[in-house]
Amino acid sequence: MLRKLLFLSVMMLAAVRPALAADLADPKAEFKAFRDYFTSRFPKVPLDDFVNGPYSMDEGLRKQWQEIEEFPPYEFAVDKGKEMFAKPFANGKTYADCFPNGGIGIRQNYPYFDTKSGQVITLELALNQCREQNGEKPFSYTKDDMAALTAYMAFTSRGKRFDIKIPDDPRALAAYRKGEEYFYTRRGQLNFSCASCHVQSAGNHIRTEVLAPALGIMAAMPIYRSEWSGMGTTSRRFTSCNSQVRATPLPPQDELYRDVEYFLTYMGNGLPVSGPGARP
Amino acid sequence: MISTSAGIAIAALLALATAVSAAPSAGEKLAFDRGKGNCLTCHEIKGGDSPGNLGPPLADMKARFPNRADLVAIISDETKRNPRTVMPPFARNHILTDREIDAIVDFLYTR
Amino acid sequence: MRLPISLMSIASVAVLAMTAMAAPADDFKAAYAKAEAASKQSAALKTQWTTTVATLKAAKAAADAGKFDEAVTLAKEAEVLAEASIAQGRDEQGAWKDRVIR
Numbered sequence A: 001m002l003r004k005l006l007f008l009s010v011m012m013l014a015a016v017r018p019a020l021a022a023d024l025a026d027p028k029a030e031f032k033a034f035r036d037y038f039t040s041r042f043p044k045v046p047l048d049d050f051v052n053g054p055y056s057m058d059e060g061l062r063k064q065w066q067e068i069e070e071f072p073p074y075e076f077a078v079d080k081g082k083e084m085f086a087k088p089f090a091n092g093k094t095y096a097d098c099f100p101n102g103g104i105g106i107r108q109n110y111p112y113f114d115t116k117s118g119q120v121i122t123l124e125l126a127l128n129q130c131r132e133q134n135g136e137k138p139f140s141y142t143k144d145d146m147a148a149l150t151a152y153m154a155f156t157s158r159g160k161r162f163d164i165k166i167p168d169d170p171r172a173l174a175a176y177r178k179g180e181e182y183f184y185t186r187r188g189q190l191n192f193s194c195a196s197c198h199v200q201s202a203g204n205h206i207r208t209e210v211l212a213p214a215l216g217i218m219a220a221m222p223i224y225r226s227e228w229s230g231m232g233t234t235s236r237r238f239t240s241c242n243s244q245v246r247a248t249p250l251p252p253q254d255e256l257y258r259d260v261e262y263f264l265t266y267m268g269n270g271l272p273v274s275g276p277g278a279r280p
Numbered sequence B: 001m002i003s004t005s006a007g008i009a010i011a012a013l014l015a016l017a018t019a020v021s022a023a024p025s026a027g028e029k030l031a032f033d034r035g036k037g038n039c040l041t042c043h044e045i046k047g048g049d050s051p052g053n054l055g056p057p058l059a060d061m062k063a064r065f066p067n068r069a070d071l072v073a074i075i076s077d078e079t080k081r082n083p084r085t086v087m088p089p090f091a092r093n094h095i096l097t098d099r100e101i102d103a104i105v106d107f108l109y110t111r
Numbered sequence C: 001m002r003l004p005i006s007l008m009s010i011a012s013v014a015v016l017a018m019t020a021m022a023a024p025a026d027d028f029k030a031a032y033a034k035a036e037a038a039s040k041q042s043a044a045l046k047t048q049w050t051t052t053v054a055t056l057k058a059a060k061a062a063a064d065a066g067k068f069d070e071a072v073t074l075a076k077e078a079e080v081l082a083e084a085s086i087a088q089g090r091d092e093q094g095a096w097k098d099r100v101i102r
Helices: A002-016 A027-041 A047-056 A059-070 A075-086 A123-133 A144-155 A170-184 A194-200 A234-244 A255-267 B004-020 B026-032 B068-080 B098-108 C005-044 C050-064 C068-092
Strands: A112-114 A119-121 A223-225 A230-232 A277-279
Touching (some): A027 A047, A027 A170, A027 A255, A047 A059, A047 A277, A059 A277, A112 A170, A119 A123, A119 A170, A119 A255, A123 A144, A144 A234, A230 A234, A234 A255, B026 B098, B068 B098, C005 C050, C005 C068
Parallel strands (some): A223 A277
């Protein structure tokens, strides 16, 4: 009798045992949970629309976005990027020589985990690697030249669905986890994590600025931001988000930032490339 | 030439105008200062423009927080009460001094 | 030969004055060194706050302008901020796992 009671109580305890912090699901399951969280929280938003960030959050904002797309403020960047992309380096080679498919229509595959070098390669990093391999000086990750190149490459890939892979390599999973950890960790004197704004407060507004949902948040990069009166690369966005919460930013394209981009873009798999984008 | 009664009326109106547009209190200045409380970024507060809505509107404060210490605690470190909060811990992270928090609470009690 | 008394008293007053002036500058040097060390530690841990860096900078600027009392206050404030950012990093270790969307 006692044994039966003991057995029953152990079983009951096991049933109500709270999920241990260590119980992280694999990326595929986390991807589904992430997507389901946002689609159930914003049931009126068609899945593909999430890539429009704040503009996806209500009908009035969506109309604004459509108006902006008629005279896109990033057009000049795309044109400049196209010119830059075609111009050969001093050694006669071009960017096309560094990328699959000549660099056209490939945005949706970035970032990827490079098993040879054991690190995440973002589009921005790949572009500067291409330059340096061909005897050119790298561009600043936060300024207009890089933004123009990535704007052009995004533009040629519009509509293609993000397809970020996590190869069967413990280092790739580790990079995903590091990016995930960064995303959910509080930082800065203001004590915000990325999730504080882009998960918990998605769709709400700080002063007049509507916060974008984290689902698909990388899809529109690079962006023309009215607040900046200019283009912003992913590096610019990450570093400025850090300083806004009073956290000293990491160096642009720091390994940890690339891990964050890896995690976030993976979470937006299946959504269409919408870059370059326009934001308030 | 202004009559005495008209003069008195004008003086009274001026006094009233001054009283109504009295300078904001120290607490109000701190609350609305982006480098200090910056409360409007997340909260609607009467007298402030373009508020955010990450937190609830700050109204009926005397009725909602009859115990002053509760309000001070929320501003000082709301993570103690709600670990998931997005409210910055103004005292724990030394964003505001205790005196500044007191001044802001005084102001909030007028809302 | 003995120096005239007036010259000696002037000299001793000058020495006393210089000693009194040196103390705040030394106080600042000590306070700044402590704060800078803490700030560097927070940077190494990737938990540094921009406000720590700005306050340190302001402390140095005050000292350069000879405002040593203010400089010491600012340096001590910077140290407090750096320590708080290190504590934040410590508290946040592992906290992220509970927040992952499941």
